Amino acid sequence: MSITKHKNSPRIRRTPEESRANILSAAEDLLVEQGPQSLRLADVAKRAGVANATVLHHFGSIDAVQQALMERMIADLVENILSVEIPADAPLEVRTAGLKTLFDAFETRGAARLAAWLELTDETSRLTVVREVVQEVAQKKMGNAGVPADVAEDIILLSVTLAVGVGLFGPTLGRLIGKPPERARELTLQMLMGYLEGLSG
Amino acid sequence: MSITKHKNSPRIRRTPEESRANILSAAEDLLVEQGPQSLRLADVAKRAGVANATVLHHFGSIDAVQQALMERMIADLVENILSVEIPADAPLEVRTAGLKTLFDAFETRGAARLAAWLELTDETSRLTVVREVVQEVAQKKMGNAGVPADVAEDIILLSVTLAVGVGLFGPTLGRLIGKPPERARELTLQMLMGYLEGLSG
DNA sequence: GAGGTTACTGACAAAAATGTCAATAACGAA
DNA sequence: TTCGTTATTGACATTTTTGTCAGTAACCTC
Known part of the structure; x- marks a missing residue:
């Protein structure tokens, strides 16, 4: 036939x-x-x-594709964050480099969109690994620089939250009001670094 | 029949x-x-x-519903922001009140989710009104307090970008690492207010 | 080569979501 | 009360999206 x-x-x-x-x-x-x-x-x-x-x-199923994508992007992000080596000395430049890596991940590598996606679809329960990662970074990496654990966690909470805002909405809002798209990141990093200096200084 | x-x-x-x-x-x-x-x-x-x-x-169509919802939420947000009256004196408390109104709108009134939605669906062209609103606030309200227009616009860009991050992801990330959900907002407001004092002081 | 495993695919079926339409029923006006 | 307008609706049609299945073909082993 x-x-x-x-x-x-x-x-x-x-x-x-x-x-x-x-x-x-x-x-x-x-x-x-x-x-x-x-x-x-x-x-x-x-x-x-x-x-x-x-x-x-x-x-x-297509649902499983989306879930697997979430998992992979989370794993990539965690690996990317953990790859930043922070020696015990040179605190200032190191902070700068770490923050830039963080903001870069959230802006150019889609992590901010991932966060927004997870939040809007109520899938933030997939982020439980984040707790361990934050604790590890706070203790091993920032602890080496003499930062108390709970202060270090506050700093990470603050930095990541701001990185989400900047990565997701900074370029758009900057363009909307006639400024260069990287302006929001510049301002945020300047403020954040000044704030951190004030903490340790 | x-x-x-x-x-x-x-x-x-x-x-x-x-x-x-x-x-x-x-x-x-x-x-x-x-x-x-x-x-x-x-x-x-x-x-x-x-x-x-x-x-x-x-x-x-259902698409038109979504678009009308975007428009309505944007209009509500703009109205809410513009409702904050800033007299020419009492700069510090006024800034505090203005920032709290802003962060509250983005956290409890869904504006952060609106921003994320617009961004993820590539509908940010609906936000052209924002430019006028920002300019109006920068000139009329902050200009009264003696802030140059371009500095005022930078402050607004910074504040709104951070408010999106805090409103969208602050509570979730805070809870994830075992902190109260309002912790990210506290830290951000503290840092932002200190930064603004440094500018004018 | 021959044969087995399985990644891959087109054709089809099923389900889900959107949209159409004629009939109905509130409500105001005559 | 009667009548006209139109917001509302269930039943149905269409479109979109997802999922099934049997057959095909690439690759490996023997």
Whole structure:
């Protein structure tokens, strides 16, 4: 009956891990470029260059894709934050470098959008790892510089919260009022660094 | 053929304005409580206590509902911000009061979620009014206190950006690391007020 | 090569969400 | 009271999105 004779482009056969990574990367691009509402099955599959059914083969549902993306982005963010090495000396420059890494992650690497996405979809329970990470950074890295643990946690809470605001809305609001998009970050970092100097000085 | 005899609860007939407001309020509740992905036709209609077709009668499409909600929330926010009166004297307490109003709007009145929603859906072009509002506040209200216009605009840019971060993510992040949910706001306001004192002092 | 495993796919089915329409019923005006 | 307007609605139609399945083809082992 049905004659199958299609000259389709040859299939790409990846390992399951590669295929999942390919799909998640496509989804991440869509999230950053067009927002969470663009994370539809057909859109993700098209962006990844595979058939819809391939996405479902690897993840089971489009919901599972979104959840896996959340997990991967959280893991990437944590790894990125923890990669900042803070020696016990040179406190000022080190703080500067650490803050810049933090703000960069939230602005250019989509972490602010991830945070907003998690918050708006009520998925912040996925962030329980954050508690351990914050405690680790507060104790091991900032503790070495002589900062008490609870003060260090306050500093992290403050810095991350501000980084979310700056990364998510700073460029847009800056442009809206006729300032360069990086102006909000400049102002925030200047204020934050001054504040931290005042604490330790 | 078809016999229609339903003992439904009596209809509520509103003016078009009332009906639109009722539907938008329901949508706003859903947005704040469950996020933008809950702004579905059936969900909004159910929350508003009307039939799906009623929503479409007044707005034409669910997309138009979302856009009208954006406009209404932006207008409410602007009105709320502009309602803060800043006399020319008593600079310190006035700043405090103004900042608290701002942070309160972004935290408890859903403005931070509105900002995140607009940003994630690429609808920030709706915020062009913001430019005028910022300029008005910078000139009329802060100008009275002797603050140069461009400095005033920087202060507003900084304050609003931080308010978004604090309002959106402060409570969640605070709870995550075992601190009270208002801790991020406390820290931010303390830092911001100190910074502003340093500018004028 | 031959054969087995399984990533991959198109065609199809199912479900979910949006939108249409004719009929109904509040409400005000004549 | 009667009548006209129109906000409201259930039933239905359409579109969009998700998910199923059997067949295909790439890759590996023997």
